[in-house]
Amino acid sequence: MSPGYLLLVMAACGLLTFLIRLSFIAGGRWLSAGPGFSAALRYVPPAVLGALIAPEIFPGGLASDLGAGSPRLWAALVALAVAWLTRNVLATIAAGMLALWGVQGWLA
Amino acid sequence: MPTNPDNPARTEFLAGVRAELPLLLGVVPFGLIFGVLGLAAGLPAWAVVLSSSLVFGGSSQVVFAQLWGAATPGPVIVATVGVVNLRHALYSAAVAEYLRALPWRWKLLLAYLLTDEAFAAAIGRLRDGPTTAQRHWFLFGTGFTLWAGWQLATLGGVLLGAAIPAGWSLDFSIALTFIALLVLGVHRRSEAGAALVAAVVALLAQGLPHKSGLLLAAGVGVAAGLLFRHGEGDSA
Numbered sequence: 110m111s112p113g114y115l116l117l118v119m120a121a122c123g124l125l126t127f128l129i130r131l132s133f134i135a136g137g138r139w140l141s142a143g144p145g146f147s148a149a150l151r152y153v154p155p156a157v158l159g160a161l162i163a164p165e166i167f168p169g170g171l172a173s174d175l176g177a178g179s180p181r182l183w184a185a186l187v188a189l190a191v192a193w194l195t196r197n198v199l200a201t202i203a204a205g206m207l208a209l210w211g212v213q214g215w216l217a
Numbered sequence: 218m219p220t221n222p223d224n225p226a227r228t229e230f231l232a233g234v235r236a237e238l239p240l241l242l243g244v245v246p247f248g249l250i251f252g253v254l255g256l257a258a259g260l261p262a263w264a265v266v267l268s269s270s271l272v273f274g275g276s277s278q279v280v281f282a283q284l285w286g287a288a289t290p291g292p293v294i295v296a297t298v299g300v301v302n303l304r305h306a307l308y309s310a311a312v313a314e315y316l317r318a319l320p321w322r323w324k325l326l327l328a329y330l331l332t333d334e335a336f337a338a339a340i341g342r343l344r345d346g347p348t349t350a351q352r353h354w355f356l357f358g359t360g361f362t363l364w365a366g367w368q369l370a371t372l373g374g375v376l377l378g379a380a381i382p383a384g385w386s387l388d389f390s391i392a393l394t395f396i397a398l399l400v401l402g403v404h405r406r407s408e409a410g411a412a413l414v415a416a417v418v419a420l421l422a423q424g425l426p427h428k429s430g431l432l433l434a435a436g437v438g439v440a441a442g443l444l445f446r447h448g449e450g451d452s453a
Contacts, residue, residue: 112261114291115260115261115264116264116267117291118285118291118294118295119264119267119268119271119281120271121291121295122268122271122277122295122298122299123268123271123273125295125298125299125302126272126273126274126277126298126299126302127329129299129303129305129306130302130306130308130309130328130329130331131309131324131325132309133306133309133310133313134309134313134316134327134328134331135328136313147307148443148446149443150304150306150307151408151442152407152408152411152438152439152442153300153301153303153304153435153439154276154301154304154398154399154402155399155402155403155408155409155411155412155415155438156411156412156414156415156434156436156438156439156441156442157297157300157415157435158395158396158398158399158412158415159399159411159412159413159414159415159416159419159438160415160416160418160430160431160434160435160438161280161283161392161395161419161431162392162395162399163415163419163434164419164423165389165392166392167420181389181392184389184393185393185396188393188396189396189400192396192399192401193400196400196401197397198243198246198247198250198394198397198398198401199246199250201394201397201400202390202393202394205389205390205393205396206385206386206387206390206393209386209389210385210386213386
């Protein structure tokens, strides 16, 4: 797709993000965050991340890639364990990539 | 660092800078990663660098790169980035009362800089510190420091990424980043449940047109999280 369209989509993302951050600052007294809103927001990051991760690990949908031979599945499981143990983003990425290359090399 | 008692704005600004610096330890590596994987996802270098000032939100920029690389329609990308950054409305609500008396140019500037780490480093000062006419300079100090660190880290990541050969399956590092962010952000069973439900729905909905399954899955995941929350017997 064209650079102009990329720039347009990115600018729209930036504008929307800015308006979200400005919302209550600009709204004065009449805008106030209710408890239901805050409670729902807590679940937005895990839900979005879960929805983004799953198709990356199973590109062909649920049925096709559940076999033990999927390098991406093994790498994801290793990353999950390392993230859990180290709570470190860099260590998670490094371990996941090493696992991916390892399984790819082993299957090749 | 020397502070001048005759210039309270400068004192607040420098205190904000100092409060933000330790947080850069986590932000700079993430910026480097984003620079590398933005290129791996297929974005041109100028777009990776520009997104750090246009969007200025780490996770949402990674999401943007991933969705653009997967040829997702523009409106779906914009909606997803909006959902990812929706939590910033909470920060906006939290700082609004401290910025109410400021002129518009300050409100616009501080809204632009209002990100996770800038908010986290400044809210304590705003809420519990002395009520002065210059306290917004503290938030400006945290936000500006984060902004500058993020721009430099992204630029460094793009230079680094350009030196990494293709064929390393480096695009998978995006999914790995998401896994790390997910594990680090989940503190309750109901949050893990929301992620799991969203993941299953995303797989079931993969055939939906325009990749709209992503937003559907996120919505169902949030609803599931709210349901699971009642099971935890905790309304916090």
